[in-house]
Structure formats: C-alpha cells, structure tokens
Amino acid sequence: MDVKLEQPYMEMAERTYKTLVKYYFVKEQRLFLENYEKRSDDRDFSYLWPFSGVLSAVNALAKMKGEGEKYQKELIHVLNSLEKYRDTDSDPAAYDSYVIEQGGRFEILR
Secondary structure, three states, X not given: OOEXXXXXXXXXXXXHHHHHHHHHEEOOOOEXXXXXXXXXXXXXXXXXXXXXXXXXXXXXXXXXXXOHHHHHHHHHHHHHHHHHHEEOOOOXXXXXXXXXXXXXXXXXXX
C-alpha cells in the first residue's frame, strides 16, 4: 500500500532523511552514529533501537506514492545493514542491541 502525502510533507520527509544521512551515516559500514557530533564516550555506531527508527523512516519513504521508488534501493541497503546486529550464535538466533562484529551486547556487559 502506497502512502499519499501532500507535497510539503513529502519534501519535509525527504529533507529530514537527507539531513540524517549527511550527519549520522557512516558510509564505510553503512551504519549510523548514535549522536552528532560523536561524543567521546559513544561507540562507533548506534544501538539497534535508534537504527530501527532509520529502518522505519526509509520504509515509509519507500511507500510514498509517486516518490517511493527511489527509496527502494536504500531500503534494501538498510535491511542488509540490519543484519550486522543479528546474532546467529545465540539460541535462538536474534537481533542484538549492538553490532555483532564489535561484540554485541556482551561487549557492553564486560
């Protein structure tokens, strides 16, 4: 189901996402920072919960009637990045609160 937004709201949604990418996106890893500007006690990337907000935003953009097609590829990239939080060693496999390659939640608890 496509979402029909009036033009000013579509433009605002797109502008907001572009600003998010400009200031928070870590291109090499295709992940996002927790804060802008990055604080000295911040980890390299955001936790899963804020990342899920990015996923929701891109999903909504991809569903905009008439404009959403250009966000389909971005949605696929964000879904692929979500897999960096997936802990296949846990039983059952699940999404962890932090990026697995950097220790996931277990690194935080140490």
